Amino acid sequence: MTSNKTNPIIILGSGTWGLSTALHLVNEGYSNITVFDRASEIPSRYSAGYDINKIVRPEYEDPFYTDLALQAIKGWKTPLFGPYFHKTGYVVATSGRAPQKAITHLNEALASIKDHPVFKSHITPLNKPQDFKDLFWQFRGPVTGFSGYLNRFAGYAHSSNAMKGVHHHLAGRGVKFVLGPQHGKVTELLYETSGARRCTGIRTANGAVHNAPLIVSCLGAYQAELIPDVGKFSVAKCWSVAHVQLTDEECDLLRGIPVINVRDLGFFFEPDPATKLLKLCPLGAGYINTNSKNGVSLPPLDNLPPPQDYIPAEDEAKLRRLLRETLPWLADRPFVDQKMCWFADTSDSEFCVDFVPDTSKSLIVLSGDSGHGFKMMPIVGSWVLDLLKNGRQERKQWQFKQPVGSNIKGWGDSVSWRIGTTKEIKEVIQERDRMLKARL
Ligand SMILES: Cc1cc2nc3c(=O)[nH]c(=O)nc-3n(C[C@H](O)[C@H](O)[C@H](O)COP(=O)(O)OP(=O)(O)OC[C@H]3O[C@@H](n4cnc5c(N)ncnc54)[C@H](O)[C@@H]3O)c2cc1C
Known part of the structure; x- marks a missing residue:
């Protein structure tokens, strides 16, 4: 789908990484982007970036x-x-x-x-x-x-103001934002399972269904609510x-x-x-x-x-x-x-930027910011463009990880x-x- 830049793209989460993703996609010429967030305004009070400053x-x-x-x-x-x-x-x-x-x-x-x-x-x-x-x-x-x-x-950087400023910029460039606990809160990812499994859209809290051939999920600490396997490598x-x-x-x-x-x-x-x-x-x-x-x-x-x-x-x-x-x-x-x-932590402090396995490259997840991802806001979306161009995540540490067992207590403690x-x-x-x- 990525060859046609007018096809719809849905981004879940207007936190620091979701906004950056929208920014890089729009800069690359994608013209049909909709961002959903459960908060009624940006910055979202659920975002790890809802703050006056970050290092x-x-x-x-x-x-x-x-x-x-x-x-x-x-x-x-x-x-x-x-x-x-x-x-x-x-x-x-x-x-x-x-x-x-x-x-x-x-x-x-x-x-x-x-x-x-x-x-x-x-x-x-x-x-x-x-x-x-x-x-x-x-x-x-x-x-x-x-x-x-x-x-x-x-x-x-002033994180709340940065999110506010980038939101304003994106809205001015035609990116659509659907916000709030009813219209913007995503409750379910929808999959087509006849033939190769793919994610076809989302359902929001008000029951509405929105379809798109590409969905990029940037839900920070809340990611495993919608993609449970993320919860096996990220807490x-x-x-x-x-x-x-x-x-x-x-x-x-x-x-x-x-x-x-x-x-x-x-x-x-x-x-x-x-x-x-x-x-x-x-x-x-x-x-x-x-x-x-x-x-x-x-x-x-x-x-x-x-x-x-x-x-x-x-x-x-x-x-x-x-x-x-x-x-x-x-x-x-x-x-x-x-x-x-x-925020979303991983055991080795590495990010995850990859296609979700078994979704025919219809669903990308950005997760595992590990408490040091805000500073990357200006460039996060470029990693999504690289993924779309290359068709795979080439950095092994950023690939969607296979479950490592259920003992998550202590995750991240060994990080220096x-x-x-x-x-x-x-x-x-x-x-x-x-x-x-x-x-x-
Ligand atoms: C106390 C603290 C200090 C930090 N200090 C630094 C620092 O100094 N420097 C630094 O670089 N990083 C720092 N970080 C990390 C940084 O804040 C995160 O790495 C970054 O905000 C992660 O961005 P994100 O987009 O992945 O998640 P978030 O910014 O958390 O965004 C997630 C978004 O998803 C939305 N959402 C959640 N569920 C749903 C749903 N069901 N439907 C729709 N929307 C939903 C939320 O409303 C939110 O807007 C710190 C984090 C914390 C907690």
């Missing part, structure tokens, strides 16, 4: 991903994406109490870029706490035992997000600081000037929601994934320590807009940049309920 950094231990991130950063500098990219610099550090895994990861990330022709001149080692204080004159905390480096080639996982509300003066004070990522604690960004929120994320292996019957982890499937306005005590402790070490006057301030943010062990979200909910009870 855009090029360092990866695998040079393949470093090259991709470099291409993506080029994309972030174009007129469409440029307004959302802030090249503030990116500090990677460990605290004096960091476990060896965090130190090893930092050294490997640094090794991947320190002699790289593009980065070499952008890297500054930060060997001791005073180096951090010299760089961040706003840091009044002790930064005990901190060491690491600054990469001035990186920064962050829905969540991490905590919290914010500190700043005053106008505090926001001005912290303007322009690099992203700081302390591998054993967490990271924060320069404050968002519109909301004056300082966003913080703890680093850890995350939480999953395994269905004991089928072993598949999906986000809790109610309207909004609970728990909201709460993060686990261990995550809060990491963030408070991070603040105490850096911006101590904020360390005891209540967190606002706390949430658990869901994850410190800790994956836990079940129900343990978090129980902990929250215990705390609430104790307060009564």
Whole structure:
């Protein structure tokens, strides 16, 4: 079908990867694209990118991903994406109490870029706490035992605004968007099984059927709801997000600081000037929601994934320590807009961009963003074009994987940049309920 660019193409999900797919298809001349999303507006509150900022950094231990991130950063500098990219610099550090895994990861990330022709001149080692204080004159905390480096080639992007901007751009170029819990929420993929099996369309929550010879599914953490086999190599996982509300003066004070990522604690960004929120994320292996019957982890499937306005005590402790070490006057301030943010994780942190087996190349799945896929937004759709051109996924690691068994607990824990062990979200909910009870 791809030879005829007027044939309908359906994209499921208007998150960061779905929008990028629509963008590259429309740039390639495809003229009949419809994107479906369960949310009533873009950015979708179900998207992992529904956030004020995400790190855009090029360092990866695998040079393949470093090259991709470099291409993506080029994309972030174009007129469409440029307004959302802030090249503030990116500090990677460990605290004096960091476990060896965090130190090893930092050294490997640094090794991947320190002699790289593009980065070499952008890297500054930060060997001791005073180096951090010299760089961040706003840091009044002790930064005990901190060491690491600054990469001035990186920064962050405003993820919600980027999605909003790309949506607006696409709508102006004729891409259709069908949004909302009735018209936009996809409940079923439809298959023709007489002869070679193929996916022929979708059904939405209002019962409507939409047909297309090519469907590209970009449902992030929710993917296994519609393509259950994805749940055998990818888990829905969540991490905590919290914010500190700043005053106008505090926001001005912290303007322009690099992203700081302390591998054993967490990271924060320069404050968002519109909301004056300082966003913080703890680093850890995350939480999953395994269905004991089928072993598949999906986000809790109610309207909004609970728990909201709460993060686990261990995550809060990491963030408070991070603040105490850096911006101590904020360390005891209540967190606002706390949430658990869901993404699709794989055991090796590799993406999946492939045709779903046994669908006669009618169904493509993009999954396994593994919590580092936002930065790739400018280029994700080019991988779909490559797949359509080549007729197969040539990178083995990105192929649709065969089931690896039902024991998904611990997935992703061995990935070098994850410190800790994956836990079940129900343990978090129980902990929250215990705390609430104790307060009564
Ligand atoms: C806390 C946190 C921090 C992160 N930090 C970074 C970072 O610093 N840098 C980075 O590069 N990446 C980061 N990521 C990862 C990044 O957000 C994801 O890789 C990226 O958003 C994945 O995009 P996606 O399109 O696959 O999924 P999503 O953006 O989640 O999009 C999925 C879409 O599918 C829609 N949908 C779901 N079910 C249905 C349905 N049944 N019908 C219709 N639509 C549906 C949703 O509404 C949503 O719009 C982070 C993730 C988290 C959770």
